[in-house]
Amino acid sequence: MFDKVTLSEKFKLFDDRWSPKIVGELNDSYVKLVKIKGEFVWHHHEAEDELFLVVKGRLTIRLRDRDIHLEEGEFVIVPRGVEHLPVADEEAHVLLLEPKTTLNTGNVTSERTVAELQRL
């Protein structure tokens, strides 16, 4: 039986960073939550657009030609093929929406790659 999801409660359930947790699925996509601090790795997704919505804190999405600064209640959709680098000086809580096929590090493999995502 499906039920609602309270974002703040879900974020209390984990502390690890850069490890997205699945909190919902619809159609061919997952809703994921992730805690971010520091710098990720430059990557892109060949065939998937990716939505970043800031729930708490601040997040910068660096692109090759500019930076996009996101605060709480702001989102950006990074189109497929566009290289990006998420960065947060302080811990940010972020909701992701992306196809189920999406790997967090996209076209690259690094120590940040998480192949099997936990569900909360």
Add this chain to the structure above:
Amino acid sequence: MFDKVTLSEKFKLFDDRWSPKIVGELNDSYVKLVKIKGEFVWHHHEAEDELFLVVKGRLTIRLRDRDIHLEEGEFVIVPRGVEHLPVADEEAHVLLLEPKTTLNTGNVTSERTVAELQRL
């Protein structure tokens, strides 16, 4: 060139209720914003799961066997085929995520049906 979306700013751009506005698209889905007050119509979507995230206010999603009460920062995904009736006593600001094929009133046509959605 894509850019970020500030939810609170987008909600300032319209006053009409029950008329979802497109504020983003990714993969096969639209991100829409809608202002809700009062009662919608019972409907379901044959082939589309639908996400409701409350940005401001409170929203009740009535199902045939129970009610789901949502506050700010809470979402629910109504699976395809499940009849539902959105209700809000006071105006609520809601983010929707659903396939581009989704009609707001699903399997029914009423005065609430909006076939052509505005983009903000």
